[in-house]
């Protein structure tokens with residue numbers, strides 16, 4: 330995907346360069362206390378929420394179990410329950426913070442299905458607004474992200490107390 334205006338892109342390139350050797354960026358985000366730098370929105374007992382550094386749209390979140398496992402088949406009932414409670418309550422947070430008109434929610438399992446990080450399963454939540462694109466963002470080649478990531482982070486984090494697991 331080409332992004333027309335992306336001041337965070339250099340940071341992203343630095344980030345993946347620094348962290349590639351360490352492996353999983355979700356596990357790395359779990360270890361850090363630099364939540365704003367890593368765009369961590371919520372850390373619970375079983376689930377973490379972070380903003381996607383490479384968003385399809387403003388406010389694109391990743392919801393992941395704490396455990397580093399590749400598929401939802403590897404999760405316990407308790408983890409599945411927590412994961413979807415966090416999906417549910419993250420929607421409430423995003424509605425309050427960003428007032429989207431709609432959402433795409435999905436899970437990519439495996440590289441050919443589009444998973445950028447296939448070892449650690451995660452749910453994507455992509456907020457949508459009327460007129461943001463004529464195509465599904467996963468199919469679009471070019472997309473303008475109107476707000477920088479940190480600005481969006483600061484809007485979202487004010488409502489992070491909506492999240493429950």
Ligand SMILES: [Zn+2]
Nearest residue numbers: 353356397449
């Ligand atoms: Zn991991």
